Amino acid sequence: MRDIHQIVPVSLGDRSYDIHIGPGLLAKSGELVADVLPPGARAAVVTDENVARYHLDSVLASMEAFGIGATVVRVPAGEPSKCYPTLQDVVERILDARLERGDAVIALGGGVIGDLAGFAAAIARRGMRFVQMPTSLLAQVDSSVGGKTGINSPHGKNLVGAFYQPQLVLADTDALDTLPDREFRAGYAEVVKYGLIDRPDFFAWLERQWPAIRAGGPERINAIAESCRAKSAVVARDERETGDRALLNLGHTFGHALEAAAKFDPEIIVHGEGVAIGMVMAHEFSARMNLASPDDAKRVAAHLETAGLPTNLNGLKAVAGNADRMLDFIAQDKKVTRGALNFILTRGIGQAFVARDVPASEVHAYLAGAIGE
Ligand SMILES: NC(=O)c1ccc[n+]([C@@H]2O[C@H](COP(=O)([O-])OP(=O)(O)OC[C@H]3O[C@@H](n4cnc5c(N)ncnc54)[C@H](O)[C@@H]3O)[C@@H](O)[C@H]2O)c1
Numbered sequence: 001m002r003d004i005h006q007i008v009p010v011s012l013g014d015r016s017y018d019i020h021i022g023p024g025l026l027a028k029s030g031e032l033v034a035d036v037l038p039p040g041a042r043a044a045v046v047t048d049e050n051v052a053r054y055h056l057d058s059v060l061a062s063m064e065a066f067g068i069g070a071t072v073v074r075v076p077a078g079e080p081s082k083c084y085p086t087l088q089d090v091v092e093r094i095l096d097a098r099l100e101r102g103d104a105v106i107a108l109g110g111g112v113i114g115d116l117a118g119f120a121a122a123i124a125r126r127g128m129r130f131v132q133m134p135t136s137l138l139a140q141v142d143s144s145v146g147g148k149t150g151i152n153s154p155h156g157k158n159l160v161g162a163f164y165q166p167q168l169v170l171a172d173t174d175a176l177d178t179l180p181d182r183e184f185r186a187g188y189a190e191v192v193k194y195g196l197i198d199r200p201d202f203f204a205w206l207e208r209q210w211p212a213i214r215a216g217g218p219e220r221i222n223a224i225a226e227s228c229r230a231k232s233a234v235v236a237r238d239e240r241e242t243g244d245r246a247l248l249n250l251g252h253t254f255g256h257a258l259e260a261a262a263k264f265d266p267e268i269i270v271h272g273e274g275v276a277i278g279m280v281m282a283h284e285f286s287a288r289m290n291l292a293s294p295d296d297a298k299r300v301a302a303h304l305e306t307a308g309l310p311t312n313l314n315g316l317k318a319v320a321g322n323a324d325r326m327l328d329f330i331a332q333d334k335k336v337t338r339g340a341l342n343f344i345l346t347r348g349i350g351q352a353f354v355a356r357d358v359p360a361s362e363v364h365a366y367l368a369g370a371i372g373e
């Protein structure tokens, strides 16, 4: 068994950083943050009300102990906060507190907070220092790593943003003890994603270890660390998604369209749930295109169902509307090039690849069948 406090490096030249994973990290965050900031630097801690209730005090106490003066910027919890008005609010509160370019923006929360605060850090004073303290499973295994930051537009998901790397990631695995069950399961979809992209042995391990991962303990920490190693490797070779970083989008083309169709309402669907449905759809669509066996799609769906995740459009057909509407959202996907649809498809479990110029007619026919038009 690996050490309980694991450090996964992200190698990006002079913008390299470490991901710390393990228990008790928020309570010692001041010391770790002080290591990456200049003496006397201050910070804005951006967080939401749920996370603040459980975890803000320990972060503030630790920052104070290490001489880092902190301003707290609270935003409403949930996906709707990834929007222009909340971004403006966060930036204005950073400026109002007279924080300087050399000061830090700290994202304390899930992926919504990380994406929003990271984008604010990228644009306030043309770029402040940035630290991620992910508190959801999804944020610990995915969104806090790799520097994609941004907000949504009514046109679609994450359509406004910047690549902006943090200087440090502190994933305190104790924080997951207060995470609602639905959110833990949603975050697990992104863990499964790494197995489905190119780690079939990891997927098989997850199939066996899900109960232990859900229960906590060393298997959970190992699943988080393995996910971070997988993401770090992809980001290090393709930081700005000119090539195979797009693999990390497995399940997202369909998933993002569903989120947008639901107007980003977390009562209807949260990101990880969209990814779970989207990954099954990507495997089914690959089978329809004679690229993979339909048994792979069934195996993926079976494991995600075991983990309590949605795997099809049942219950979401009214939200999706019809194939035309879904294709309109898919046409706004950032992987579209000169109008051609690009998808992450697969030849089997752990054999995902970037498929260029996928016929829209095939996608339309598949969606119409899935929606039951
Ligand atoms: N930048 C990236 O690379 C990347 C990767 C994956 C996902 N994302 C984005 O991340 C977002 C989803 O992130 P998420 O699933 O963390 O959602 P989230 O940030 O909305 O958090 C989920 C819910 O859990 C609560 N929460 C978080 N941590 C908690 C804790 N420890 N205790 C109690 N409550 C807690 C939050 O308040 C929220 O209500 C989406 O916007 C998605 O697009 C970004």
Ligand SMILES: O=C(O)C(=O)C[C@@H](O)[C@H](O)[C@H](O)COP(=O)(O)O
Pocket (backbone or CB within 6 Å): 142, 145, 146, 148, 157, 158, 190, 241, 245, 246, 248, 249, 252, 334
């Ligand atoms: O880091 C990446 O690259 C990813 O694609 C990770 C995804 O899990 C994440 O949801 C990301 O925000 C999607 O990016 P987008 O560019 O499709 O908006």
Ligand SMILES: [Zn+2]
Pocket (backbone or CB within 6 Å): 142, 190, 252, 271, 275
């Ligand atoms: Zn995602």
